[in-house]
Amino acid sequence: MSTRLPLAENPAGAPLRALAKRLADSNIQQLLADDPERAQRYSAEGAGLTLDYAKHWLDDESLSALLDLARAAGLESARGELLSGAPLNNTEARPALHTLLRATSAPAGCEDKFAEVEAVRQQMRQLVEALHNGERVSFAGKTFTDVVNIGIGGSDLGPRLVTDALQPWQGKIRAHYVANIDPADLEQTLASLDPSTTLLLICSKSFRTEETRVNGLSARQWLLDGGATPENVGDNCLAITTNLEAAAQFGIPAENCLPLWDWVGGRFSVWSAIGLSTAIAIGWDAFQDFLGGARAMDAHFAETPLAGNLPVLMSLLEVWYTNFHNAGNHVVLPYSHQLGLLPAFMQQLTMESNGKRVDCAGQALAENSAPVLWGESGTRGQHSFHQHLHQGTWLCPVDFILPLTADTSLQDQQHRLVAHCLAQSRALMIGRDLEQSLASLRERGVEEDRAMELAPHLVMSGNRPSSVLTMDKLTPETLGALLALYEHRTFCSGVLWGLNSFDQWGVELGKDIGAQVLAMMKGEGEAASDPATDRLLARWRAAEGG
Amino acid sequence: MSTRLPLAENPAGAPLRALAKRLADSNIQQLLADDPERAQRYSAEGAGLTLDYAKHWLDDESLSALLDLARAAGLESARGELLSGAPLNNTEARPALHTLLRATSAPAGCEDKFAEVEAVRQQMRQLVEALHNGERVSFAGKTFTDVVNIGIGGSDLGPRLVTDALQPWQGKIRAHYVANIDPADLEQTLASLDPSTTLLLICSKSFRTEETRVNGLSARQWLLDGGATPENVGDNCLAITTNLEAAAQFGIPAENCLPLWDWVGGRFSVWSAIGLSTAIAIGWDAFQDFLGGARAMDAHFAETPLAGNLPVLMSLLEVWYTNFHNAGNHVVLPYSHQLGLLPAFMQQLTMESNGKRVDCAGQALAENSAPVLWGESGTRGQHSFHQHLHQGTWLCPVDFILPLTADTSLQDQQHRLVAHCLAQSRALMIGRDLEQSLASLRERGVEEDRAMELAPHLVMSGNRPSSVLTMDKLTPETLGALLALYEHRTFCSGVLWGLNSFDQWGVELGKDIGAQVLAMMKGEGEAASDPATDRLLARWRAAEGG
DSSP states (O other), X not given: OOOOOOXXXXXXXXXXXXXXXXXXXXXHHHHHHHOTTHHHHTEEEETTEEEEOOSSSOOHHHHHHHHHHHHHTTHHHHHHHHHHTOOOBTTTTBOOOGGGGGOSSOOTTOHHHHHHHHHHHHHHHHHHHHXXXXXXXXXXXXXXXEEEEXXXXXXXXXXXXXXXXXXXXXXXXXXXXXXXXXXXXXXXXXXXXXXXXXXXXXXXXXXXOHHHHHHHHHHHHHHHHTTOOTTTGGGGXXXXXXXXXXXXXXXXXXXXXXXXXXXXXXXXXTXXXXXXXXXXXXXXXXXXXXXXXXXXXXXHHHHSOGGGOHHHHHHHHHHHHHHHSOOOEEEEEESOGGGTTHHHHHHIIIIIHHOOSBOTTSOBOSSOOOOEEEEOOTTGGGGTTHHHHHHOSSOOOEEXXXXXXXXXXXXXXXXXXXXHHHHHHHHHHHOBOHHHHHHHHHHTTOOHHHXXXXXXXXXXXXXXXXXXXEEEEOOHHHHHHHHHHXXXXXXXXXXXXXXXXXXXXXXXXXXXXXXXXXXXXXXXXXXXXXXXXXXXXHHHHHHHHO | OOOOOOGGGOTTHHHHHHHHHHHHTSXXXXXXXXXXXXXXXXXXXXXXXXXXXXXXXXXXXXXXXXXXHHHHTTHHHXXXXXXXXXXXXXXXXXXXXXXXXXXXXXXXXXXHHHHHHHHHHHHHHHHHHHHHTTOXXXXXXOBOOEEEXXXXXXXXXXXXXXXXXXXXXXXXXXEEEEOOSSHHHHHHHHTTOOGGXXXXXXXXXXXOOHHHHHHHXXXXXXXHHTTOOTTTGGGGEEEEOSOHHHHHHHTOOGXXXXXXXXXXXXXXXXXXXXXXXXXXXXXXXXXXXXXXXHHHHHHHXXXXXXXXXXXXXXXXXXXXXXXXXXXXXXXXXXXXXXXXXXXXXXXXXXXXXXXXXXXXXXXXXXXOOOOEEEEOOTTGGGGTTHHHHHXXXXXXXXXXXXXXXXXXXXXXXHHHHHHHHXXXXXXXXXXXXXXXXXXXXXXXXXXXHHHHHHHHHHOXXXXXXXXXXXXXXXXXXXXXXXXXXXXXXXXXXXXXXXXXXXXXXXXXXXXXXXXXHHHHHTTOSOOOOOHHHXXXXXXXXXXXXX
16 A cells, blocks of 8 residues: 555645645625626536535635645555455554445456455345245245344444434335344334244344444343244344354254445445345335446546545535634534435544544544534524524534435425525525625514614634435436545545554444443443542442442 | 613622633633542532533633622622512513422412412313323323423423423323424324313413414314314313413313413413423323422522522523633533423523613613524534534533432443543543544554554543532432522523523514514515515515416
């Protein structure tokens, strides 16, 4: 793998620091007025998605300097390394080959891996078909009506999102998701289900993820309590794992296991057998179309010059605001009820990948890495935190995500949804000055003294940056392209920051301490603690006794 | 109302600026080691909740200086004004009297308002009982099995959260929530319901909220399509509104309307008739207990000296990190599956209330106001963004919220949940240095060269601040206290920043522009636009035509 250049050492960063000041003081409306072609030129398309990025603190000079930054960071060669299966994940000495999961042919040297991918695809397809046509039945000899996906993090957020987003493709088998170690999650989910018609999918690469293992065992007991026997309980269980031995101990025979590979990170795994619950819910054809959409985005990312490349542009905007304008957060607002889980998915994708403090070589970063990503579906957020977006003091760059049309008999509502999305992006830009605020109050008949008093409260500074990412309609294809777009954006930002987006060493310690605290709660061992934790443990003991 | 002092003009701010530097360089573990009483002293209790705040960049001097800041900001008199019904919401010339909604007696001068509150409580109780005992039936003469709450923002998040959180109290009538203008929200909700046994609650103070009005009309049509007539459709509809005329036009007679008052902000309204869907779902007694928990927190807030006052302490921590350590975000992590919606609720509460750019007098703030609030239920977040909390570069102060026990047959899972919460807070504090990282790798048998290479990636800087807020169990009472705690924290922070927490002028413009854009989409009028919006409109037209 080529060496990464951290942002602080990127020679192309210096001109950007100077430009940043000028652009923050520029006025987006003025930039649009000065250049009749701006709205057209500041847009890019690929794989059924269109990015309009004219409403940003950008001009040709800063955009060109940002592209220079990308080139100087070696983004083009890094892209090639990613897609060809180079061991980019240097701390774990592996490639990050999630693109292979949706490919129709293998890059040179990846033929063996691709053959395995194709074999699992066949296995998935056969499973989905056998479940749908009733060939595969439960321990009680019944057709399955429900699947419960037991997994957490990457083994949960991806399939949960996609199943939810593609609800119009929902077939006769419904998917449910259990992730939390909190028993309420499992208990509430199983309460409405029938063990004799419910299939469990245990999703854990290692089969050792605590939440998944423990929830899996509790769910297995629910099957046994519901009439299964230790001999036939495996009929209602599938495992998606690399650890066949642990799965066998659980009672899942090898023929009920679907493999994963160490070159697929959890947060990039929805395209693999981790997506099985989704494939069962929406059917094999729709799942294939979902992969196809991602593949189209992969091709766009691979082949499009940087200046028109969606993931590259969106990553440059992320770095521009994060590092040159000190924005510590990024907002994702899907104007689509079905994409309500998208911000949570993106949160994992970007913050687990790029929430890092060292570069690939282990040197402490001198520049900030991933900002906090958060959001909500529109129009719900408008009645919640948009006050803060319009009049708050913190810089919050926004991605609006908008399917332009939808199949619904309530077209008026769909049109209103579109109108609001466009209006919010425009309102952030134009704001409202004191004079306009006064005029608005006078129009409402507010008397002059009161209007003068109130007007400053109505003022919105405007000039707040946002992108609008549109697609004709939310379909398996456009959804696949959308997720792949943010995957590649995440990778690009990691390259620009000079870090490894594919490991997550920061989550280890908490797990270790979790086991220590649990031991202390059980009165086992003599784990190290601290006075604050001791006090909390004492509170727990008192509550348990009370 | 007494004048508010913006933070930038608060004379008690100067010593804090000096202290902030020292405290950011301090080590929390060392502070705990140096003072055997710290863990005990840095805790406070009230209304069944306990805040442990020893793991912060705080010492006695800075804590004392923060309390001075609160006194200099006039927090004590502001608290009195809030609770006595003074017109604190100065831009709208109203009090903010949500505490009256859970009171058992009225402060002086609020007797008339309180009489109205009590009358509505009686109306709610009778409704809940009549629905439960089958006295009140649908247009088809059937007992109701489901209610659909149609509302958005404050008319949605509060009751949705409380119904979800108190799922163990769920009775035989189930509550559903529809908020988004996106027709998918309503369509997916109604798909599984029977019009002849479904009651609609139309929740909009003005009865003019676009989403609620439009969804309400679509839902009304669904009732008509399901057998209701224009004459009896009102049997299946209730309105919570101040606008009886508009409700009557909709087909809801006055006797089916429950009033709201202009002195209740939407985000503070779950205690009012806006909570009706929850009261129906969990029953009247549990709803009363929920109000009782909030009332207990009101008493704690009113009567406890600042130094032991939960909302005050949490607000001082918010201002400490926001303004003296430049943290632009605040994380809320409920370790409870049932509190999964809490971050979204808190997001509205804090960001709509305090996402402001001017003080009460309309002067631009020279200091930052509300940070971004975000979060996720534990342990789900651990497998998503905790990497960023532990190893990211941005300061993210955390509130862990933990019910210590739960009624479940899966006690082992509940214990694990508690262990993880305590472990995450401890891990954020202790971190892992290079030597410990090396030791950890050697223990796993990693060879020395590789261990040296990897160790820097395992390093966690630690010293990251968090609070742990515990309760013995999640009940209607503790949930009421929890929400009231954050309400008062929000108010206190508003006072410290010198702003009005109870208006939301920043959401007006977007609504106006939304109407303009919709008119353009319909080809009506000649609304002002801009080249970027025009281009997006052209995209929409093309997609509609395609």
